[in-house]
Amino acid sequence: MTELVKKSIWKKILALVLAFGPGIFAIGYTIGTGSVTSMIVAGSTYGMQLLWVLLLSCVFxxxxxxxxxxxxxxxxxxxxxxxxxxxxxxxLIAILIILGISFGQWNSLMGILGISANIIFEIFLIYFPNLVGYQYESVLAIAIIVIIVFYMLLMVGKYAFFEKILVIFVTIMGLSFIISLFMVYPLPIEVMQGLVPSIPKVEGGQMMVAAFVGTTMAAATFLSRPLFVKGKGWTKKNLGQQKKDAIIAACLVFLISASVMAVASGALFHQGQPVTKVLDMVNTLEPVAGKFALTLFFFGTLSAGLSSIFPCLLIAPILLADYQSGELDTNSKQFKIITAIACLFALIVPVFGANPIEMQIVSQVLNVFVLPLVIFGIMLLVNNKVLMHKYKAGIWLNIGLTAALFFSCVISYNGIIALLDYF
Incomplete structure (x- = not known):
């Protein structure tokens, strides 16, 4: 009898997870290794000081x-x-958005694949220590295998299939990071201080703020949402469900991202050990967090990377299909060619053996520049009475969108200064 009860509980939990709507793509886009990297670097370098940026980004x-x-x-x-x-x-606005987002996401993809391949290599290294002298060859081989597998999965080409795979990765990722938080955590006073707006007055502080917004307020997340909402088969009857889905997605992005930052802050910030390479995460976390927490954290980071590869490969064909007709045909020749080019682009970091963490931070900064256009465009559309009728944006939505536009302009300016300093 108890076994039947246990089975029914697990069935209910599984049904609840699988019932999650298009918001799962929002989490897949937002929390990838780009986001995880930004949170780890920020938590290990500045503690919880940038928590306010994360909160504002998630609200918007x-x-x-x-x-x-x-x-x-x-x-x-x-x-x-x-x-x-x-x-x-x-x-012109649409073309600029397509170019800006595709470039940002493809740059992100290089870092994601580089970090994921490095993490898989580190796992192999535990069992096969002899591989230590073959890091470049092993990481490149792993990256090629991973990207081929994902390309083959893309060829299956069904919304429901993509959604189910993302649900699995995102669930593993979320649980891994949240459980890690119970083992390594910052002081409550540091969390409270992190909600007070301030920018770290050190080299790279401004870039870190821009990277945070670039990864959390990802323009790709909003622009792709109409296609995923349509792919789910939702109509006007689902307006309430759509609202709930958006709120849950934003809350989960905050919870998971804040957990990552808090683990890095609790384990590394007070040790004075900022993270700059993938290996740093292993060497610094293990003595403080222990093997189990480290394994969990790495499993979460790997899931974050794998859950981001799908949306990043999909973004260019999604935006192009959106511009052309508003319909995404995953069986078209155009879809297959563009995703194949994206796969080859993703291999740049592994082929040249570049530092994927640095690449990730820079690519996240690049994502902020189209954000003002994306927000301004939707403000005009949702206030168009001819299109929206009685569903035209109300005063509170307009106040929120205006605040988001102002925030994105400030962050874009901040990002320009940060990149000029970097190069």
């Missing part, structure tokens, strides 16, 4: 997911197609 992300999702359900149109059709200069 939830708001933008809600706005884009609502627009899609009310009008039946996707974002870039609507920009092109209804906005003055809409064609």
């Amino acid at each position: 992300s939830g708001l933008l997911m809600f706005a884009y999702g609502n627009f899609a359900l009310v009008t039946g149109e996707t974002a870039l197609y609507a920009f092109k059709k209804h906005l003055k200069w809409g064609k």
